[in-house]
Amino acid sequence: MKKILTTVVFGLACFLSGVATQYLSPVASWNKLMDCEEIEDIIIPTTSQISATDEVMLDNKEEAIKTYAEKITVKVLSGQNSGSGILIHRQGNVYQVVTNDHVLLFGRQDQAYEIQTPDGNIYTAKPVNQFDAKTYDLGVLEFSSDRVYQVVSLSELPAPNIGEKVYAAGFPYKLDGSPDDGFKFTTGTVNLISDLSFRGGYKIGYTNDVKKGMSGGPLFNQKGEIIGINGRHKYPAWGNPYIFENGTVASPEQKEEMSQYSWAIPIKTFLKLTSKFSF
Secondary structure, eight states: OHHHHHHHHHHHHHHHHHHIIIIIOOOGGGOSOOOSSOGGGOOOOOHHHHHHHHHHHHHHHHHHHHHHHHHHEEEEEETTEEEEEEEEEEETTEEEEEEOHHHHGGGTTTTOEEEEOTTSOEEEEEEOTTOOOTTSSOEEEEEEOSSOOOOOOOOOOOOOOTTOEEEEEEOOOOTTSOOOOOOEEEEEEEEEEEEEEETTTEEEEEOSOOOTTOTTOEEEOTTSOEEEEEEEOSSOSSSOOOBBTTSOBOOHHHHHHHTTSEEEEEHHHHHHTOTTOOO
8 A cells, every 4th residue: 555655746847847848947957847756867957056046047138138128229329308218120221210209299399309229329200190190109209320239029019927027227316416327237027917008008017227318218027028118117206197098096005006017018019010010
């Protein structure tokens, strides 16, 4: 009886280990199912061995994403203020940049827009009037340059998973007039995906520290793909910006939770509005 019980328990352990290995732990060191006939021959890597290797790989990957982000993220000068943008398209010597509509608001009266590219050059820009953002907090500018700048490749990616690591980039803006800190790249995780987008199209809530001025900058997943456009920072100073697309307003409890995160518009929301562009 004891032998039967032992066999059953071991068999169950093997089954669960196989399930965990195949579906819950997609790590290179665990890419083979457990051999339940010879348990003595199984060598399990120590936590320190796995984490050390993964940490080096992660550091290299993050550095590569940061380098890419610096090439495709621009500063958008709008009136007396500034925000960020993403180089999304080039045709001939004309480049297009996506940003937030609230970034463009400051320069709208005089159409005073400029783009500062990664090499420090500044170009006069103008809105792409054919782009209809509807009710979304999005806008597109264009500028001309004979220089070659990298543009992104965009695709309609699915919503990120809760707990997924993400990277936000942009150019913080200081309201006191002191010199800006330049390009900023932050790390965090996705903590909330709203069932309904709220005012402006925001749906992805994440822990990254997004400062004023980083609006319009990219939000990357761990593969270096752009999954969203930054636009709302944590803890808004006044009002309740969390008004959902169906007209309902976030409850005090919802507002308290949502205000703990920065927010981005999913990139697929932007792509649905840009059928005339080819990325």
